[in-house]
Amino acid sequence: MTRRVFLFVLLAAVVVPAPQAQVDLSGDWGGAISGVLPLVLHIEAADDGFTASLDSPTQGAFGIPVGEVLLDGLAVTFTFPVLPATYSGQLDATLDTLTGVWNQGGVEQPLTFVRGAEATGPNRPQEPQPPFPYATEDVAFMSADGTVLAGTLTIPAGNGPHRAVVLTSGSGPQNRDEELAGHKPFFVLADYLTRQGLLVLRYDDRGVGESSGSFETADLYDFTADATAAVEFLNAREEVADVGLLGHSEGGYVAPLVAKQTETLDFIVLLAGPSVRGAEVLEVQNELAYRLAGVSPETAEAYATALGRVLQRIIAVPLDQPLGDELLATARDSMRATITALPAADLALAGVREDNLDQVLAGLADFLQAPWARAFLAYDPQPDLRALDVPTLALFGAKDFQVPPDQNEEPMRAALAASNSPLWDVETFEGLNHLFQTAPTGSMGEYGTIEETMNPAVLARIADWIASLE
Template sequence: MKQFLFVTLGLLAAFSAQSQEIAGQWFGSLTVQGVQMRLVFNITQSASGYSATLDSPDQGAKGIPVSSTTYNKPVLKLSADALQLTYTGELKGDSIIGTFRQGGFSLPMNLGRKEVEKKAVSRPQEPSKPYPYRSEDVHFENAKAGVTLAGTLTLPGEEGVFPAVILISGSGPQNRDEELMGHKPFLVLSDYLTRNGIAVLRYDDRGTAGSTGDFKTATSLDFATDVEAALSFLHSRKEINRQKIGLVGHSEGGLIAPLIAQKSGDVSYVVLLAAPGLRGDELLLMQTELIGKSSGVSDAELQKAKELNKKAFAIVTGTPQPDAAKEALAGYFKSNLQGRPAGMSEEAYVKAQVDQLTSPWLTFFLRHDPAPVLEQVRCPVLALNGEMDLQVPAGANLEAIRKALEKGGNRNVTARALPGLNHLFQECKTGSPNEYATIEQTFSPAALSAVTTWIQQQTK
């Protein structure tokens, strides 16, 4: 889903040490799926020992907890149990030479005291200033949550009243450009829409980049209140036609948009880009199998993983009480340790699985069925998927979306699978997430045109 629904290699760890001093900032970099991932470890020394946090500048993430930090000269060991990762490095001069491990992956990673520079990548669709339209940095309040959201409003001209859309990002902490894998899909989309007469509001997720709040404790329902705040903000702008405001949601954003549209008369139309139509547990099982196959995992291993996940998901969806769910999951994973990474203790592995599956976001997602919400959406809806999407498979999800909308009596529904495109709407070869970073294109021109033309038809 923008991004992966489970913890992915986008949140990786870097650790470091220096000659006689291990405390302070250490900088490292990994190349994951063709993308540079810069990492910073902030190590603190106290009377009781060492502690650390992790920053991932390229994802806008700061202060990720490191569970264990030990330094026995010259060896540094760190682990972040929630991410199922470990790092072991040896201090040599002013560097630490080490190995990063997460799940079945093992990568060399060295750390130093100097900040790592961001390597330039070719992204020919990204617009550059000066833009032929007005671009304004804005802030608006979600009073319900006590959150201030930072974003960008682009307007087609200095004068006039314009139709508008709010862009809603997919899963994981995203900035206003929905930046991932070296791409900025929302920057490209907003630029295209604004050049074609449509105002666009895009914003950093709560707790990310310039926005305040706590992302880790939020669910899709909480993110929906941020969208409501964005709607209220657009209503305060004299340049916006209040009767022609729509929502454009990608991946999880396509789950969130109907939550608002079902109850708000302020939403004139909705665009669902690679949106879930199936219940979360069913979608994740399907996604894991398809991505596993594309990565060369054997059918036997995929079947084992499916059975393990299916039973774990059933505990979450069938156990309303959080404490009871945690206890049941702990017992289940203690008796099913085949997925435990090398070097991770049984206790740490079980805790990491339980914490992830009982996190507010994932618990809600596993239990949520989009169909009853979609049945209440009355405004025009465009649902698009890439035919080669392995994260939100086009056939099953588009059909579920169409059926739910039509069951509710909505007759203004367009649902299309676009050939040759993946989850990010890039032209691709396999649809695998491993391709995302290696493809220069950020957003297919055919998809950009399809979205824009449809919105223009709704706002005539």
């Protein structure tokens, strides 16, 4: 499951009061979170304060409003209510460098802004560059509820008909390139597969990019309807022979659901697709994330176990019923009791402190109520995987802690073995993370620091397997 560095809300810049005017902050300030995610802070002087906004160019987010600017000597704090996040920094003697910390969801990351500096992204050697040896076509198609989804078709040379594949993304609001941490995995994948003779459709999630609808109110079953519409859209085109679906991460939940919705799906590729219930994935994911942060195994296990108990209560509530204030209060109290009993040193490594614990717990409560989260946590893919009757390839990365292979590989293998799939295979690639990059540890914080977008062996494995189908 791909992660959001922050929530993008594209709003106009707002005017915020400046407590004092002895320091002129006006100008464009460039920086990068942890040296990875480029940001540009725009500050303009106004009669009654500053006009300020933030851009994240590599993620396509512009004009994120600054809610407040606090200036105390050379110490500056910016708040971003719509994210929500804060940045606190200290100006140097030149007044042109601001060194500080970005804090979002209790996680602190270093960030230095320099006045006049351009925010440049990291090197991405695999990102395709024109001219391309294939045709590109912007398309739009309609989902079952009337949502219009915008995408890009890449069409190989030749008259066809061509074997085709739809790419469906992981969790979080994703554009057609599945853009994350300066990487564009689906752009790289679509380019590679099209050069191998496949017609490829990738599309913006509902509510993202050029697609209509709302992402915030959507859930797993909305995404399934969208992917089903994509498959049927391709099947209606004359230059298409047969159609497969490639799902990454949560897209691995979507694929078997689509197979249940349509008889026109001919094959499936699952990249880091979970094979157990979402609540189980999240519990193990949190334990591994804490361990990667340096937290002791005992603390990581205690936190994950407590979270697992809360999640079981949540998924017991039918999706068409609200969770209720009493259940949410019980969940917060349970997690508060667990967290406050854990060693402070371990909590600090995880970015949890006494002064931000309420914020962390409020964020958990908001997450548990979100339509996407409730559907994801409750879904068990086993019955749908066992009902598959089309060729299926499932790939994992050995260093993936978001969909850990130790948890998901064997249940995937067992489900496909029990299915009616005429051809299936499950493989784990050593040394690769959730994005199928060659990774030191698999931590999410490494995604943007790695130049590789997707390991060439994985690209070749996907193309060769599809080519082998009769």
